[in-house]
Amino acid sequence: MYGIDIRRHALGLLGEGLSLNSVSRQTGISRSALRAWQDRIDPLPRLNQAAPCSGPADPVAYAYLLGLYLGDGCISGHPRGGHHLRIACADAWPGLIEQCRVAVLAVRPTDKVYVLQRPGCVAVTAYGRHWTCLFPQHGPGRKHERRIVLEGWQQEIVEAHPWEFVRGLIHSDGCRSDNRTTRIVAGVRRDYVYPRYFFTNRSSDITGLLTTTLDRLGVEWKRANACNVSIARRASVALMDAHVGPKH
Structure with missing residues (x-):
């Protein structure tokens, strides 16, 4: 997800005395990734390359989940490989939380889905090796600060x-x-x-x-x-x- 130049730049900021929180806000990189790079800067082998992604199991659920992701979703790497998909949902909408959870399960039935409570909201979270394949719009920084363009196969599902x-x-x-x-x-x-x-x-x-x-x-x-x-x-x-x- 992050090239070696991005990793060196982030570690350089830490070396200048900036805190993990400051570097995370400035670069859009999670604190867990920054901590992991302090022990190992070289990227780990991408596990999802060994088992190519076959696409979403349920295209209908994926179209809905894509909308949720573009609005309130993010993907973060795990130090041991794989990625977390997180969709933030307000506590005020329990039905929406359940619909989101069901959609994640429908798209990736083999991945575990759990709900993490946060102040004023919950994060519907799933860990797996294919979330970066399913949502290629992921990347460092905020979505409104970079281009968001659908891949051809995503556009076909939306249509x-x-x-x-x-x-x-x-x-x-x-x-x-x-x-x-x-x-x-x-x-x-x-x-x-x-x-x-x-x-x-x-x-x-x-x-x-x-x-x-x-x-x-x-x-x-x-x-x-x-x-x-x-x-x-x-x-x-x-x-x-x-x-x-x-x-x-």
Whole structure:
């Protein structure tokens, strides 16, 4: 996952007196990896090369999990080989936590999945040797600071199961909420409440993946600003309700 030059640069920062936390924040590299490199800088053999990845076991579940990963997921290496996939889910949505856990199991039935409690959220976590194959968008640093482009086989899955992909994105970085507005009708002030879907992500690539898929599905959307996509047209909200629905 990390070349020798990146490892030397990170260790050089530690050698200058920076703490593990500081170097981790600056480079996007986990503290566990930094500690491991202090004992061995050379990369370990990639175990998943010995057993080539055959792809996701369940493409439908993968389309949903891909959306969750692009929103709230990350992959980190393990000092002894393999990788951890982690999807952060808020405590407020127990149904979402369970859907995420089921999707991870469906994509990789042989990998163990467990839920780790964190302040205000849980991390649905799975250890395995193929997560970097299944999510080639992984890499150092934040997603919005680097290009996010789907591989051809991922695009084929998204095109075959677009609603699952949209549902994963909305369930990670989106919501269904009530929008309130006031209008003057015949001199009388009236309050209106209507539902809408909202998606917020700082990566223009990820928001672009969402809006391109929405266009294919006939869902009308607008950009509230550079980071926010709004779906408020009645017919489009009805489509989203039928295929996505609110988090629970």
